[in-house]
Amino acid sequence: MMLRLKDILVVRDKKPILRVNDLGLAQGERLAVIGPNGAGKSTFLKVLALLEQPTAGEIFFRGERVTAKNLLAFRRRMAVVFQEPLLLNTTVFDNVAQGLKFRGVSGSEAERRVDYWLDRLGIAELRHRRPLHLSGGEAQRVSLARAFVLEPEIIFLDEPFSALDFPTRIDLLEELGALLANTGATAVFVTHDFNEIPHLTDNVAVIDRGQPVYKGALKEILAGKVTLPVVRHLLRPLQKSRQINEYIK
Numbered sequence: 001m002m003l004r005l006k007d008i009l010v011v012r013d014k015k016p017i018l019r020v021n022d023l024g025l026a027q028g029e030r031l032a033v034i035g036p037n038g039a040g041k042s043t044f045l046k047v048l049a050l051l052e053q054p055t056a057g058e059i060f061f062r063g064e065r066v067t068a069k070n071l072l073a074f075r076r077r078m079a080v081v082f083q084e085p086l087l088l089n090t091t092v093f094d095n096v097a098q099g100l101k102f103r104g105v106s107g108s109e110a111e112r113r114v115d116y117w118l119d120r121l122g123i124a125e126l127r128h129r130r131p132l133h134l135s136g137g138e139a140q141r142v143s144l145a146r147a148f149v150l151e152p153e154i155i156f157l158d159e160p161f162s163a164l165d166f167p168t169r170i171d172l173l174e175e176l177g178a179l180l181a182n183t184g185a186t187a188v189f190v191t192h193d194f195n196e197i198p199h200l201t202d203n204v205a206v207i208d209r210g211q212p213v214y215k216g217a218l219k220e221i222l223a224g225k226v227t228l229p230v231v232r233h234l235l236r237p238l239q240k241s242r243q244i245n246e247y248i249k
């Protein structure tokens with residue numbers, strides 16, 4: 001098991017906002033996390049990514065309990081991509097190289113790796129540009145390069161493409177799907193849109209009011225076999241677009 005949450009509780013402002021009894025991620029597993037606004041998806045992701053300390057419970061990384069002592073070492077084996085690219089006001093190259101520097105990789109080895117990932121994400125020509133002048137899609141390509149260049153064992157993505165227009169989003173989802181398949185990285189992808197998931201995986205966790213309420217195949221959900229009210233609610237936009245498609249025909 002790559003990562004496991006056990007008896008996790010997160011309390012903020014005296015309110016429980018996340019409870020996870022037992023949830024594991026196998027090596028190479030790709031999990032999409034879906035749920036309504038405020039359900040706790042980002043909190044869940046941040047706890048898994050060791051960015052937010054739970055109020056109670058235990059986290060295991062490859063079977064070893066995460067403690068204050070080993071936390072940083074484990075975190076360095078992970079990478080996170082947020083909805084907002086959070087790029088520094090320096091060149092694209094330096095943005096992608098930054099995490100490598102923290103991990104002690106510099107010089108020609110860093111340059112080789114950064115160039116490889118800039119090329120792989122189709123942004124080699126942006127190497128010397130500053131993030132301020134990039135489009136939203138280009139900026140997220142930089143964020144992906146910055147994450148993949150670290151060769152993480154797990155990559156966490158929190159609604160990375162939600163702010164992008166639809167065609168750009170589809171392009172990036174397809175590319176991300178191919179990258180994850182090629183690298184074999186374990187991945188957790190937060191979204192609020194069922195349409196995004198098939199590009200990446202068939203494996204879904206549904207979070208509702210601070211708790212995972214389903215973990216299983218997207219196919220089961222789309223076939224109407226999961227009757228939870230929250231799932232029905234999340235499926236409504238899909239049904240609407242099907243109705244519109246029927247109407248167009």
Ligand SMILES: Nc1ncnc2c1ncn2[C@@H]1O[C@H](COP(=O)(O)OP(=O)(O)OP(=O)(O)O)[C@@H](O)[C@H]1O
Binds near residue numbers: 036192
């Ligand atoms: N630091 C905090 N202090 C108080 N409440 C918090 C804190 N962080 C999150 N919350 C609350 O916990 C709940 C879950 O938030 P979270 O951001 O994890 O949900 P989400 O599913 O990612 O939402 P969205 O889809 O809107 O981004 C929300 O009600 C939020 O207001």
